[in-house]
Amino acid sequence: MIPLTKEFKKDLPRHLRNETVRKNISKALDLSIKKRNEAVAEVADWEELREKANRIKRQIIDNLYDNLNAFEKNARKNGVEVFRAANASEANSIAEEIATRHAANLIVKSKSMVSEEIGFNDYMIAKGFEVVETDLGEFIIQLANETPSHLIGPAIHKSIPEIAQLFAEKLGIPYSEDPKILTETARKILRQKFLKADMGVTGANFGIVENGGIAIVENEGNGRMCFTLPKVHLALIGMERLIPAVDDLAIFLTLLCRSATGQRLSSYVAMLTGPRLTEFFDGPKKSYYILIDNKRSSFLKDDNLKQALYCIRCSACYNVCPVYQNIGGHAYGWVYQGPIGAAITPQFLGLENARDLPFASSLCGACSDVCPVKIPLHHLLWYQRSRIVKELKPPKFEKIILNEFNKVAQSADRFQKMGKIARVIQKIIPDKLYARGWTASRKLPGIAESSFHDWWSERLVKKNHHD
């Protein structure tokens, strides 16, 4: 997708004014947070699990290239053909080559964030392949020609009437606001696609180093269809998604499912190790992995930012973020949204192109508190802000003002004098002239009539006088 992150500030008022989207989102998020909190409360040692997961991910990320080599070696032993892609365009051309090799005209696809990141659908469709999103939320989004606005619920910004209208228009069914009928319609259409598809594309929630397998977590069963029915399975895997062993699934599934949807386990979790064996009745005849770097190596070079690679894409930080709750996912302008998106997008797209995102936070820390793998999210946001200020030149005016303030604030005498001058100025010059950015939506609080310093001195004089 074309990043709109540069327009973040400009587009904000439009997103804030969109009452429908805000209503749809807040309804969905309230429920998600409630369910998450209940599910987390059931686990006595949740905090210990978070610590443990954080340690495991740190070990993986600190030795990521070694782990990737081991994972790849084990996957090859299982008969999986493994590719590495340095960037989005490499990943897409490898996928194209695989699809061409198998004459895969119809591709069914389950939800994968890395596929959104590399623009897989647009690329493959432009090359003449039919790519069908099969997760219900993604199916709705694809029909509407939109992009996901949430990691777990890609269509949470849409209301039932909007979806009903969309289905009636695009699928030719009678208008119905019954979610059951809408779901049934999608089931029927997609079932035929699954049965006819030549290739299934999925992401991977976890890559398991010790056996080269991947774990895929889902609720609908569309993922299972994608990696069971077509003769070819292709998994697009962000290279940071590794965990050491099959046993680690117990910890990571507990953390992921409860954080994401408040379920003890998602309906379907599969661990796949490769193409169908001779005793199997079904499963793909050929399995491929594409391990995708696409800027992840640049995170590894920064001790702060590499912690962002621990992320298991649960969306808990989206749900609790007061900024996300008010602006929704699309406002962020790219694939990754909410606090994690605001922290990592500048790395993916360049500081310059996403310079406003790390500032879209109150730094309240709610994201860090819920993160199941203990990524210090609000610290990362603060860190990105400091990089932006250091590496990109802040607006000249801002720099002059701050430099001057720096001088003023260093001396009590100058500070008081400045205060006196400001008190006069605010009466003469309207605040609209010097603080339009602020006054457009809020009142600028004025400087108090008398300073604390003056008030205190006056009080001391009075007191001494009485004594």
Place this chain on the structure above:
Amino acid sequence: MIKSIKSTSTTPLRLYEQFESAMDNLGGRTFLVAEDEVSSKLQSLLSDTIRKIVIYQTPLIDRFIPKTFPGETNNLSVERLPTIRPPDFDEESYRHDLIMADAGLIAADYIIADSGTVVLFGENHRAQLVTLLPPTLFVLATARQLIPDLFTFHDLIKKSNGHHFQNMHYISGPSRTSDIEKTLILGVHGPVELYVLVVKE
């Protein structure tokens, strides 16, 4: 032993009750049946809408469901799959049977009480479409296969050197979605209904 989940149930009956309540929350149904009642219970659950069932014939199924099931009087059509894919396996007709089937029956390797999960690996996971394409899924398990939680399960397969299995599937309840305004709908792509028969041993 496992701290991670507040699981205190240890007796098979307590575990069963926990499994039942978890399945209930997920929209599945659970039955505790005696060894000699398995066939009749299954028969009673086969509603009029179920005309065709595909059975993945693994040893556990052999033990509790006679080859003569469902008997002469019933007009139910039954397709049986052998444990291992035969050399003359016809994939097209396998698929066709499952597309047309109203129900599938498969045996579990373990069932997890806390999360209401059916675990398939080893010999029980080779015919995935049985658990995926028909709108109703029946699972046969025994009370001995009940395990408190995910952590206990992973400890167990670690000890039994279970890492040699090929694939593994956890199935917790029917297929579900909440993608339309968070409204829960069962059976979006996979089974709409899930029944687990747990045999008392």
